[in-house]
Amino acid sequence: MDAALHDAGVTALGQHGKRSGDKLARIPVKVVPLTSSEVLPKPPWLHARPMMSETVAGMAAILREHRLHSVCEEAMCPNIGECFAQRTATFMIMGGICTRRCAFCDVAHGRPEPLDEREPQRLAEAVAALGLRYVVVTSVDRDDLRDGGAGHFARCIEALREHVPGIRVEVLTPDFRGRMERALLALSQAWPDVFNHNIETVPSLYRAARAGADYRGSLELLLRMKQANEAVLTKSGLMVGLGESDQELIGTLHDLRVHQVDVVTIGQYLAPSRFHMPVRRYVEPGQFAALRETALKMGFREVVAGPLVRSSYHADQVADAARGALA
Numbered sequence: 001m002d003a004a005l006h007d008a009g010v011t012a013l014g015q016h017g018k019r020s021g022d023k024l025a026r027i028p029v030k031v032v033p034l035t036s037s038e039v040l041p042k043p044p045w046l047h048a049r050p051m052m053s054e055t056v057a058g059m060a061a062i063l064r065e066h067r068l069h070s071v072c073e074e075a076m077c078p079n080i081g082e083c084f085a086q087r088t089a090t091f092m093i094m095g096g097i098c099t100r101r102c103a104f105c106d107v108a109h110g111r112p113e114p115l116d117e118r119e120p121q122r123l124a125e126a127v128a129a130l131g132l133r134y135v136v137v138t139s140v141d142r143d144d145l146r147d148g149g150a151g152h153f154a155r156c157i158e159a160l161r162e163h164v165p166g167i168r169v170e171v172l173t174p175d176f177r178g179r180m181e182r183a184l185l186a187l188s189q190a191w192p193d194v195f196n197h198n199i200e201t202v203p204s205l206y207r208a209a210r211a212g213a214d215y216r217g218s219l220e221l222l223l224r225m226k227q228a229n230e231a232v233l234t235k236s237g238l239m240v241g242l243g244e245s246d247q248e249l250i251g252t253l254h255d256l257r258v259h260q261v262d263v264v265t266i267g268q269y270l271a272p273s274r275f276h277m278p279v280r281r282y283v284e285p286g287q288f289a290a291l292r293e294t295a296l297k298m299g300f301r302e303v304v305a306g307p308l309v310r311s312s313y314h315a316d317q318v319a320d321a322a323r324g325a326l327a
Helices: 003-012 020-026 053-065 080-085 119-130 150-163 180-187 203-209 215-228 246-258 285-298 315-326
Strands: 090-093 108-110 134-139 168-172 194-196 233-240 263-268 302-306
Touching: 053 119, 090 119, 090 150, 119 150, 134 150, 134 315, 150 168, 150 180, 168 315, 180 215, 203 246, 215 233, 215 246, 233 246, 233 315, 246 263, 246 285, 263 285, 263 315, 285 302, 302 315
Parallel strands: 090 134, 134 168, 168 194, 194 233, 233 263, 263 302
Antiparallel strands: none
């Protein structure tokens, strides 16, 4: 992330959000920061394209004008330059402060602000201004809300379709833990075209990586969405390099397919700071290609795998490929 964008993000946190060391001080499995000699050097294939700062700054300015957050900035995505240059972004609704303390994520933790009832309108206006035809909408975890924020997702989908006829909408949601029934009811008022919820990692690493989450609960959410509306593509994502084995990865892919997930993305984990879970291994591009082939043989409609792949990478093209496989 460019320094100006990072500083703006930190300023936007106000007094309610914490990052890095402060954020992770109370997670159940403590992260012991590695010394410089213990940090694995990045391999040559892990270099994103230049961020083209003028384009990034211009896109960011439009987001700020409409008082919107992008997960591209908040999660320090390595593809931010490429995606912003193509005038695409994943919009993060419901603020920039999360109620969870996931040890792999750089989004700030703390007490969120109340929902902004004008946000769906502002989101739709920004998407219309940018001329987007496919949009990804995600959010922080909002465990403070009775429906986990699902109703706000639905209102955003409704506003987008009202302002941009023909728009396709993908949502990347939290797990709605303890609120699944309310969440599914809310989303039934405005189904997305693609429902994405990331499983993130293998079950053995959940306590360390996803404090407050439940592996089986995430699988159930994906299955329940497919059962509620078969026309909705279901999608999930995995990171590699947190300490999982290849066998565990294959097992998690199998679990996702058994729960009727249509699309999966697989990418390399990159630690946001020395306070986050460290990278335990870098997976070579050839191994990603092998994982993709294995997953396709399991019956996934589309699989995107590579060192810099993230959940929303080429989301429109991935959805088109998956729809084509269903035809």
